[in-house]
Amino acid sequence: MTQEKKKGGFWASLFGRNKKQEEQTTSPEQDTPAASEHESNAPVAEIINETAQIETSSEPQPLETSALQIEQQELAELASEIAADKNDEITAAPLAPPVEEVIAPENVSAFIPSDDVAMIEPVNEESLLPAKSELETREAVAPAEVIEATNVIDSEPLEAEIPADIVSDVKDELRVDIDTKTQEKPSEGGFFSRLVKGLLKTKQNIGAGFRAFFLGKKIDDELFEELEEQLLIADIGVPTTNKIIKNLTEHASRKQLQDAELLYQRLKVEMAEILKPVAKPLVIDDSKKPYVILMVGVNGVGKTTTIGKLARKFQNEGKSVMLAAGDTFRAAAVEQLQVWGERNHIPVVAQSTGSDSASVIFDAMQSAAARNVDILIADTAGRLQNKNNLMDELKKIVRVMKKYDESAPHEIMLTLDAGTGQNAISQAKLFDEAVGLTGISLTKLDGTAKGGVIFAIADQFKLPIRYIGVGEKIEDLREFNAEEFIEALFVHEEE
Structure with a gap:
């Protein structure tokens, strides 16, 4: 009785587990054949492990040797039948999206005649790849090559459509224009314009700078004192300044002494008279x-x-x-x-x-x-x-x-x-x-x-x-x- 209970309990538990595993493996969600094959092999391994555990953990029974062998044979046949059923279910399941077949390097020799296999030398994959510096050089040169190629493509149809003599004339004109621009530019304006610019600082003290002393001012002793001070600031010197003021008052007419604009013109004449003899x-x-x-x-x-x-x-x-x-x-x-x-x-x-x-x-x-x-x-x-x-x-x-x-x-x-x-x-x-x-x-x-x-x-x-x-x-x-x-x-x- 004890053996029958144990045997009945073992078979019941065994078939109950197998039933649960069949429900899991028959699920419509199967990603790839490799995954389902892994799942199908799992219960078989569990059965074998449990069988081994039962054999080792069970107390020694007064069973005959032939009965144990029969029981082990039945378990092995049952496991093989379960594995066969799982393989049939895998082949009947919907196929996953086609995967591009990759031939492993070790299988290449199967497609090559045996005589030629010996002649083939092993290839180093790293040697087939360009060096890092070469890749960087190609990446750096790539934009320039693209631009150069674009220019060539654009220029070819133009030269084909335009006559050769016209193209050469245009190139000559462009070359002459570029050469002209690269030449040193001459001095702007004539000598008088450069003289005016060169005397810009001096004019702030004498010449044009005098006009502020005459315009809108009354001609009196105070005006001549300001003019004398400005002449000294311009480094004309005391003797020459006194001479200019003296000549201005003596040579100026009454009309010029009453009109500031005319007096300004008279000052210009007096200063020119000093320079003319030495020119x-x-x-x-x-x-x-x-x-x-x-x-x-x-x-x-x-x-x-x-x-x-x-x-x-x-x-x-x-x-x-x-x-x-x-x-x-x-x-x-x-x-x-x-x-x-x-x-x-x-x-x-x-x-x-x-x-x-x-x-x-x-x-x-x-x-x-x-x-x-x-x-x-x-x-x-x-x-x-x-x-x-x-x-x-x-x-x-x-x-x-x-x-x-x-x-x-x-x-x-x-x-x-x-x-x-x-x-x-x-x-x-x-x-x-x-x-x-x-x-x-x-x-x-x-x-x-x-x-x-x-x-x-x-x-x-x-x-x-x-x-x-x-x-x-x-x-x-x-x-x-x-x-x-x-x-x-x-x-x-x-x-």
């Missing part, structure tokens, strides 16, 4: 070869730059020019002059730094005479006008030049910086006393409001003003014209 351009005497120009001045006034601009100016006039690097004291002064010579294809006579300046200029005079050069421009070292030993050295240079040519130097030109103001008066005085100046070149008028010093120099020394500089370009160094200079000072307020 004398340099005239080269062709009978003297070489015509020697000696450039003197203090440090930093622009002597060497002025020499380069003058050399270019004379060269444009058809004259042959030579330069003498007489500034053997300042570092790179010789190289600076040589650069100007290379730019304009002008020979430069020079020696090493520290050489005697007088001997350099003497050698240059001999060389210029041998080559039949028209003009020789000699540079000298910058020196302060109050250094007696340096001024004596300048006197020595002049004496040595006269040994070769008694009339040399034919022009001793003092270069003055307009920004120095009243100190330019002292420079002109001492240099004139030392070597006897014959002309003045006033530079850097565009960068200062002290341009009024030109009136003081012209009034006190009566030295010819040869050139004025109102910019850095070569054409910004021009011969001094008194009328143009006055017009540039007063022009804007009259328009």
Whole structure:
């Protein structure tokens, strides 16, 4: 009885579990054959495990060996029948969406003849992939390749439709237009317009700046006092200022003294009268070869730059020019002059730094005479006008030049910086006393409001003003014209 109860209980529990598992496996929701196969194998494994547990856990029974073997055989047959039923249900279930068949690498040899299998070498998958740097390069180059390809595609039909001669003409015009745009632009406007711009700071104190003192004001002593103060601020100097005020009151008519506008015009005339006598351009005497120009001045006034601009100016006039690097004291002064010579294809006579300046200029005079050069421009070292030993050295240079040519130097030109103001008066005085100046070149008028010093120099020394500089370009160094200079000072307020 005990065996029958146990056996009956075991079979009942076994068939009850199998029934539940069949209900779960017959569910219509099956994702893939692999999943259902896994579920079908689960109950079989559980049955085998439970059977083994029962065999090991059950107490030894006085059963015959044949009965146990029969029971195990029946369990094995039952398990095989259950597995067969599950396989039939799996094949009858609706198929999942078709999955693309992937042939594993190890199965490829099945499709290749055995003779060829030995010839096939294993391939490294990483070697087939491009390197990381190569991929980055391709990604970076890709946009440019796309753009280039687009341009080619667009241009091909145009060239096919337009005649070849028209296309070439258009390309030539575009090329010429591009070349023209890339060239250096010339200076805007003529010299007068550049002069007006260059004197913009000076006009704030004199010239156009005077108009505010006259318009809408009563002409009295207070007006003249304000005018005198403004002239002094512009670095015209006390002697020249007193002269202007005196001439203005003496030469002005009663009508002009009653009308501020007429008095303003009279002031313009009086200032022009001071500059006109000294507006004398340099005239080269062709009978003297070489015509020697000696450039003197203090440090930093622009002597060497002025020499380069003058050399270019004379060269444009058809004259042959030579330069003498007489500034053997300042570092790179010789190289600076040589650069100007290379730019304009002008020979430069020079020696090493520290050489005697007088001997350099003497050698240059001999060389210029041998080559039949028209003009020789000699540079000298910058020196302060109050250094007696340096001024004596300048006197020595002049004496040595006269040994070769008694009339040399034919022009001793003092270069003055307009920004120095009243100190330019002292420079002109001492240099004139030392070597006897014959002309003045006033530079850097565009960068200062002290341009009024030109009136003081012209009034006190009566030295010819040869050139004025109102910019850095070569054409910004021009011969001094008194009328143009006055017009540039007063022009804007009259328009």
